[in-house]
Amino acid sequence: MTALLEETAVTATQVGPLAGYTVGVTAARRADELGALLERRGAEVLHGPAIRIVPLADDSELLAATTGLLDGPVDVVVATTGIGFRGWMEAAEGWGLGPALRAALTGAAVLARGPKAKGAVRAAGLVEAFSPESEANAEVLAHLLDQGVDGKRIAVQLHGEPLPDFTDTLRRAGAEVVEIPVYRWTAPADPAPLERLIEAVLSGQVDALTFTSAPAAASTLDTADRMGKLDALVDALRTRVLVVAVGAITAGPLARHEIPAVWPDRARIGALVRHLSDTIPTRATRVTVAGRELELRGQAVLVDGDLRPVAPAPMALLRALSATPGRVLSRATLAGVLRRHSGRESTVDEHAVETAVGRLRAALAVPGVVQTVVKRGYRLAVPTP
Structure with a gap:
């Protein structure tokens, strides 16, 4: 009997905060890392990638935007993500445009949205002129407007989807904006895993659904709509399933459907997992x-x-x-x-x-x-x- 009690006590201490919960992962990039962090805390993970990333060097849109940018002077460049800015530099090198791009950006005021973007800027041999503590695009925009943008040519590195509120505001203030689609999202080549994940949500087999990018959230909703099950999915996400985004921008497509979501203070995968681990036990x-x-x-x-x-x-x-x-x-x-x-x-x-x-x-x-x-x-x- 004593041995049995000791064994039960050990079992209990090993139960992770996510044990007994099934968590859906819609991420494409770093999905393995996110899944491993969730499983380490005891979760059962279902993966249905909602997007596919177009390789940078093969993206004709990025090449066209880069060559267009180099046709004139650059006054300001906004780096929104570290991986995106770094990928832009690497793609330009592959096209033989690396020296010209670095020269153009050296004479510009470089604004980095957060620490990872700042690190990528410095790795390219550049120095940021401004980086907000909040890591928010809104604060970057406010800084630009305070400095004045009328007549300036501004390059804005996108993070997978357009930033109309950001870029349109700059244009209304008199700036010429060149949008840099550094990495582009498309629908997954095989939609079946995402469709199975949606079906699992609808059948009550998923307790939390995670999103690490706004395009993934939009693609999940679009896929459910194509399946004829958008209303059912929205209802499940409003009532039964905990929806966790990596940040407020990621949650944007969900908010447009009045789907409540939670997110951590810092837009990091590790912080997302910790926030999920702290939140779901309260339910x-x-x-x-x-x-x-x-x-x-x-x-x-x-x-x-x-x-x-x-x-x-x-x-x-x-x-x-x-x-x-x-x-x-x-x-x-x-x-x-x-x-x-x-x-x-x-x-x-x-x-x-x-x-x-x-x-x-x-x-x-x-x-x-x-x-x-x-x-x-x-x-x-x-x-x-």
């Missing part, structure tokens, strides 16, 4: 049943700190029973829960409820948690007033 249901502490996570239950995986149908019943602990729910009521969970109206009966309750009891492996009330239904074994 768990906790209840004391038959002297045991139960914490209902996405796809599992912690019983006195020990993780017990629970299949979707039994978990749906447990959530219904936990909504009003101690209250008896009839078999007919619980059959309705299973019907809503499965989406099947005619094949769920009271026998299916008995089967699901049996599976729930087996998964929890704790006698007496779910009580049968003769001729009435089932309840959680909590004291009633």
